Amino acid sequence: MITMAKHLLKKFAKLNGKKLSEGFFLLAVSLLIIPAVFLSDILLAKENGGVLILNSNESVKKYSQIQTVFKANFDGVTAETDIGSNWLDEKPVEKSIRDMNPDIIFSIGSKAYILASKIANNTKIIYSLGINWQRFAITEKTYVVASEVPPMTNVMMYRYFFPEIKTVGILYSKKHNKEWFSSVVADSEQVGIKIIGKAITKNKEVGNALNDLLSTVDAFWLISDPVVLSGMEYVKEIFTRCDAMKIPVFSYDHLFTNFGASFIISTDIDTMGKQAAKIAQYLQSNKDPVGKIQNPAGTYIAINTKKLEQYGIKLNIKALSSVNEFIE
């Protein structure tokens, strides 16, 4: 609008005496148009509503993937905004969202959620693909599709794929994962797997902790712990030591494929997108979705059969139909 006004004023300034009457006419029209446009903007902002997809960065593959799946499963999307391409200045993005005043924001990634919750008054927010969603304030109007595969799903998959594995070792820091570890121990008992844990306080303790742990377990579960994974040398040490003792490493991210992980369970992004779309459908029809915080319903499984064979780990051949990727 400002550009439009500037443009009109420029035109007016350029006029010569002969066309002065036309100029006055132009000015009068512009004086009428500009407030009308402002007014319509305000009115539209109040009536706009709709469903906005707010993406932290569309160039991140999983972020764009979930956006595509969401749109394929929910046809009420009215606008899409990518913060990634506006990273220098979020203010215009913020303003346009305020003007739009959406009923629902599907925020992808933490950056999008922070911005959405800053703007939201009555807007309901669906939050997905944020690392550790518990870090953020979850309000009454927030609905979460968690990114982390629940520990129970992990241990059930271990049991399903490797019926002979009875003990699994975990290295963790009490500061970050004490409660999580206790819940895993209880969950694992339910599926007949014994979890043996070793708590550390500093990354330098990784080596000694592995000495104690690896001789007592059938497999090692590498979890997302900031102390254990505080440096590349510790990650390498874990994989080297496990490999030397022919102990398979189970992990949670594809990142560990090249290090030699034998079994990786991560969240299936497409299913997360479908879950978010379902929540949006419920919210749009003023119904409550099943659970405000939803665990991911689908898993993506990658397996390194060659490594497992090397280690002499027996694999349930019937579970092969559940494998998404074979690590070669």
Next chain:
Amino acid sequence: MLTLRKHSYLFFIKSSFFYLIVTFFLVLKPVCFGQTTINESKGIIYFYNPESNIDNYAALKTKFDKYLKKIGPYQFQPFNERTTFENMTRGRHNCVFILSSWYFKELKNSFSIQPILIGTLDGNSNQKKVLIAKNNISSLTMLKGCSIASSGSKEYTIKFLQSMLKEKNKEIAETLQILNVPKDIDALISVGFGLVQAALTTQCSIEMMADINNTLYKNLSILAMDENSLLPVVATPSAHDREATELLDIITNMDKTPDGKSNLQMLGVDGWKELDESDWDLLRK
């Protein structure tokens, strides 16, 4: 007026060299890089199974192609979309189809194909399909408008539930919100964790759940069961080439090698058998 530009002697030498190089490549390409030309696939196995959202297409293709390559110039081509499958395979004669039995029944009137083998798992060609829910949902009517997890396609899930649920319960199928998940075990876990109220799965998967997590299994109850489903079908075009016969032979013998057997397991079967009268009856229904 048309004018001709005179070219120098050097130009003719350069252009002759250029044509020589192009001709050389055209002649040698099929020999040097012949995988795609001379060794072009003679026969293809087309796979489509909407009953089970086997979303590991890349893994399936890699494993099957690797297996087939050892035998001859054959290929495996999985599909995840019905229309694409039908458009791409219609009228082909040098192929064999591996299809879900439900889909075979849908297709048999519009495609000229012949069932040859039926998949088996632990010697059984039948699979019981079950609709399960948490114990707090005691009847089908309580499911109206609820969410249901299924590893099958949306089209399959709705149509199958409509045929599975009898008379007055038939309309419930249309009210269900379907959450498509990658595998059966995901569907079961989703019910167990309360992400959805019910799941369409198989008796085999429930038995697996009873084995790996009995506590979760005890919280589930069966609301409806269909005993008339068959495992995947191997079919050929009614008029087929020699390649199709060769592929049929390869598929029949897959369960005789460890590699072949593990590939079959990726399709949810461990062997094949010829169709008997009861299988024919089920496929005709």
